[in-house]
Amino acid sequence: MIQVIRRWWLPGVFSMLLPCGMYAQPHPYNCQHWRTLNGPGISTSHLRELNPSTARSDSFDILHYNIQIDLTDISGKTIKAATNIRFKPLIEGQSHILFDFFHQDASNQIKLSADSVKTDSLHLGFSHKGNLLQVDFPESLPLNQEIEITVYYHGIPHRDTKWGGFINEQGYIYNLGIGISSIPPNFGKVWYPCFDSFSERATYTYHVKSSGNYKAHCQGEFLGEQVVSGDTVVRSYAFTQPIPTHISAIAASNYEDVNFVHSGVYGPVDVRLTAKPSDTAKMRTSFSNIGKAIDACEFWYGANHWGRVGYVTTTMGALEIPQNIAYPVFMLGQPASVNENLYAHELAHYWWGDWIAPYSHNDMWLKEGPAEYSSHLMTEALSGRQAFVKAVKENQYYVLTEAHVKDKGFWPLSPVPDSVVYGSHTYYKGAAVMHNLRAYLGDTLFRKGMRGVQQSMQLTTFTPEQFRDTLAASTGVALDDFFNDQVFTPGFAVFVSDSMHSLPLNNNWECTIYLRQLLRKRNQFYHNVPLDITLFGENNQISEHTVYTGNQLDTIVLSLPFEPVNIILNRYNRLNQARMEHEFIMTPQQSIPSVVPFVNFRIFKEALSDTARIRIEHIWAGADTSLKANGIDRISSSHYWVVSGSWPENARLAAQLNYVGAKPDDLDYDLFQKTESRAILVYRPDVSAPWRVCNDFTVTAGSLTNGAGSIRINRLLPGHYAFAKGDKLLSLHELPAEKTLQVYPNPAENMLYIDTKGLPYNKYVVEIVSLNGSVCMQEVMNSSLSSSFTMAVNQLSNGIYLLRLRSFDNQEIRQARFAIIR
Secondary structure: OOOOOOOOOOOOOOOOOOOEOOOOOOOOOOOOOOOOOOOOOOOHHHHHHHHHHHHHHHOEEEEEEEEEEEOOOOOOOOEEEEEEEEEEEOOOOOOEEEEEOOOEOOOOOEOEEEEEEEEOOEEOEEEEEOOEEEEEOOOOOOOOOOEEEEEEEEEOOOEOOOOOEEEEEOOEEEEEOEOOOOOOOEOHHHOOOEOOOOOOOEEEEEEEEEOOOOEEOOOOEEEEEEEEEOOEEEEEEEEEEEEOHHHOOOEEEOOEEEEEEEEEOOEEEEEEEEEOHHHHHHHHHHOOOHHHHHHHHHHHHOOOOOOOEEEEEEOOOOEOOOOOEEEEHHHHHOOHHHHHHHHHHHHHOOOEOOOEEEOOHHHOHHHHHHHHHHHHHHHHHHHOHHHHHHHHHHHHHHHHHHHHHHOOOOOOOOOOOHHHOOOHHHHHHHHHHHHHHHHHHHHHHHHHHHHHHHHHOOOEEEOHHHHHHHHHHHHOOOOHHHHHHHOOOOOEEEEEEEEEEEEEEOOEEEEEEEEEEEEEOOOOOOOOEEEEEEEEEOOOOEEEEEEEEOOOEEEEEEEEOOOEEEEEEOOOOOOOEOEEEEEEEEOOOOOOOOEEOOOOEEEEEEEOOOOEEEEEEEEOOOOOOOOEOOOEEEEOOOOEEEEEEEOOOOOEEEEEEEEEOOOOOOOOHHHHOOOOOOEEEEEEOOOOOOEEEOOOEEEEOOOOOOOEEEEEEOOOOOEEEEEEEEOHHHHHOOOOHHHOOOEEOOOEOOEEEEEOOOOOOOEEEEEEEEOOOOEEEEEEEEOOOOOEEEEEOOOOOOEEEEEEEEOOOOOEEEEEEEEEOO
């Protein structure tokens, strides 16, 4: 029988220090860069390791690691170490145990080698099996009895080729427990034998031996310092809360601590900033608003369970080590706002990533999405709602423009491919979707739900399905549609107003709004989306509503005390959609920058006698093109603009739109991938009118084959604008009269009348088509019998329809758009 040994200190081996560091979004510049180091596809050998690493936790329960590590060979970068591992078997009949242990890299260079394995005084057999260490026992282990073994080893710990691992450079020694280019990414194994997964948690004791200017400053309670000789010391720490291997870390340098206490929501919070003496003042300044980050996280997620909030400088980072977050020293030279985003993100990992962790690395957004969104919540707490909305919009703009480029595709959040585990989708789209979750639940339930997940899943792993179900149980809100639409499927959706009709009813107005959902890089429509609708009256009256909508087309009926003349959807940016927008006021005396933020639009004030109120929306999805005039070959299937607002009739505003379509990822590749010849701009005043060639525009193409150029709108009008291919000469003329068709009443209830005066033929085929393209009705019309033709439309449901008039040789003669409202 194996004897159980409990020993706090292993004689003869001294633990050394290794700095902690990494922020689950790595890149050595600033917070907009380190999320872009994508990992590789998973190798066959790694695939074999991945599931067993997690499955081993069903066979053994690791209770405690007591790590003694010697860091005194600074120039050679070798370590000598002994790790005592206490565990208990969970199933009977086991006579060996496998630990993750990084023995050799991809080029077969030896990294760590085990020298011996002991239990008490008994030597155990062991063998390296790739990057696994197998320890053999002379007999089967007793069920549920605590066992201790000690592995003695040496070597040069592995450092990831891109980011993470065990690092000895520039006067710092530390470890980052994630390897960005490695699958699985868990990197406890590069410096001690362990069960290296998010699932397995244990407590730790560290004994770090160092010399010269290096002294260990680690997570946990400081147990004391022992002088070995001269400037060689052993510093010891105990971390008594169970954590997974990737957030177990050491750090050593000539550090100095700055300690203070923050008065938090739940009482005093100890804060420690650790840096080299030359950096402590800069670090204190950079972290001047750390209290706001603590308050924001505790407000939304509940009390901090890790005690001290601590950060330690490292050469790269950052990483969410509890009590000792690895923080890149170069950040101390960055602006305060950049530091605030980073340290708020890392602090949020105390809740998302440390207290609870994703079960699978392919669901990394479960910790990175909330953490990145927490940097926005920090902005809201520090600078208010307007600054928060700006941060959210900046994030969404990045997601729309860059995420698919950086990650080489449009991916669901769960699961992401191995190659983009630490990519832009995980961080930035993860944050965008967290913002949408807040909109779906509302602030009160969002806070309750996020706290409920923390309480229910504490000190364990969770899956997206568990996240969904625990949120639903905590809030009483079913979130299946939300997760199906925004987590488990790729791409984006946006709601636009297709048309609006109002009728007086008693003392109010009954407004019927037809909504259309447009899609970008997805083929499934969103459902049960809480959409804000803002309606405006002629005299600046405003009526606010939130409705639940979904599907391709939807009809919303609202009652309000005035007749609405304008509508805005999602005005307050509670939802991230495939839309960017900017509202602004322009005055005659004001000097304005021509570039309008977020909407890829430039505006020029040429003459303005009074105040102009302008809203520009950039819709990142193709517009409805069922109504279009002569001369248009094809309209952009990827985006268009909506310009609204009010400005004096004598005002002259101009605008410029740039197109880029050289590469498949470019927004205008569908139109301009081969040639820009026949590039035009099309316009419609609203969705009820056909698209036609814009009356007054100038194309500046340069080369016609590089896919890039600009179109100047010489006189900007309210309405919709889109890039297209067609005949520019038609911009010199109005829409030909023969293409217009009068139908009435509009909206109709049961009967629809078609004005037949002036039609070139006597007989036609009349088609009524729904907005999803299906033919609802078809009749033959003889225009010679009367000046109007009557159709019974009582079988049609409420909605918007397209009426098409075709000749018997199938030429489209005229078309009109009408609504059915009952």
